[in-house]
Amino acid sequence: MKTRSWIAVFAAAFIVFAGLALLLPRIGRGTVANVYRENERIWSVDLSKVEEPFEVTFDDGEGHVNIVEVEPGRIRVREANCPDGVCVKTGWISRGVTPIVCMPAKLVIRIDSGGDTEGFDAVTGGAG
Amino acid sequence: MNVKRLTVLAVLTAAALAIYVIEAQIPPLAPIPGIKLGLANVITLWALWQLGPRDSALILLARILLGSLFGGSAAALIYSLAGGAACFLCSWAVKKALTEKQIWVMGVIGAIAHNAGQLIAASAVMKSAYVWAYAPVLGASGIATGVFTGLIAGLIYRRMKDAKVLKGI
Numbered sequence: 001m002k003t004r005s006w007i008a009v010f011a012a013a014f015i016v017f018a019g020l021a022l023l024l025p026r027i028g029r030g031t032v033a034n035v036y037r038e039n040e041r042i043w044s045v046d047l048s049k050v051e052e053p054f055e056v057t058f059d060d061g062e063g064h065v066n067i068v069e070v071e072p073g074r075i076r077v078r079e080a081n082c083p084d085g086v087c088v089k090t091g092w093i094s095r096g097v098t099p100i101v102c103m104p105a106k107l108v109i110r111i112d113s114g115g116d117t118e119g120f121d122a123v124t125g126g127a128g
Numbered sequence: 129m130n131v132k133r134l135t136v137l138a139v140l141t142a143a144a145l146a147i148y149v150i151e152a153q154i155p156p157l158a159p160i161p162g163i164k165l166g167l168a169n170v171i172t173l174w175a176l177w178q179l180g181p182r183d184s185a186l187i188l189l190a191r192i193l194l195g196s197l198f199g200g201s202a203a204a205l206i207y208s209l210a211g212g213a214a215c216f217l218c219s220w221a222v223k224k225a226l227t228e229k230q231i232w233v234m235g236v237i238g239a240i241a242h243n244a245g246q247l248i249a250a251s252a253v254m255k256s257a258y259v260w261a262y263a264p265v266l267g268a269s270g271i272a273t274g275v276f277t278g279l280i281a282g283l284i285y286r287r288m289k290d291a292k293v294l295k296g297i
Contacts, residue, residue, distance in 0.1 A: 001225055003230055003233075006230065010236055017264045017268035021265040086161045110258055
């Protein structure tokens with residue numbers, strides 16, 4: 001294939017990727033932040049009902065600890081003992097499709113449109 | 129496989145390992161898992177053209193195994209293997225369609241394949257499809273870094289292919 005064609009393909013692909021990367025976080029409503037360990041929901045909080053900032057610590061019993069901070073309307077991993085610290089560097093998320101991911105701890109935090117917080121309300125301190 | 133060829137492979141494995149480990153020390157540019165330059169792939173690409181798929185695969189496999197021994201965890205090994213396998217297979221597959229001046233194209237294909245392989249592994253390990261939210265950023269960065277590493281690999285290959293040091297292997 002001609003070099004020109006390759007350049008065209010990659011330029012187009014780049015534009016599509018970059019466009020998606022910039023646009024995707026804008027979609028998605030919903031205020032419930034769900035925390036998943038290995039895709040099992042272990043904790044939830046309705047960010048729109050949070051009045052005072054608070055923290056929750058997640059310890060998986062195998063040495064992975066993530067300290068999650070919740071403020072009105074947003075959530076983040078404030079501190080973690082994973083080797084790369086990507087989850088901490090991701091910072092606050094307040095809506096949208098982009099989740100916070102901690103691969104070593106197999107922890108995923110995402111904000112879904114919907115989802116219920118029944119049974120999980122007002123959990124502070126350790127959660128498994 | 130003669131002794132000289134074996135030695136060349138060993139030296140390349142050591143070089144790839146050194147590049148990989150050093151690059152891992154650079155702080156991530158963005159808080160997204162998987163964004164990196166991928167400079168060690170220069171060696172994989174070069175070897176694919178100069179030495180052939182078998183030896184290129186050997187160097188890659190050796191580098192991945194040693195790399196996880198020296199720096200990573202068991203989890204890192206899975207992601208490295210997934211990314212490396214995807215990168216190698218797709219690079220090898222596209223080789224027939226490319227000329228020596230188009231090695232940079234293989235760099236892009238390899239980089240995208242590497243990121244895709246890691247996303248597949250991550251979504252399997254974490255049993256979550258939501259890691260694919262990172263796919264657009266990884267795709268864009270893969271194209272950019274792939275061009276860069278691919279150009280370097282192509283340059284080195286074209287300059288070195290008639291070099292004395294590579295005679296008789």
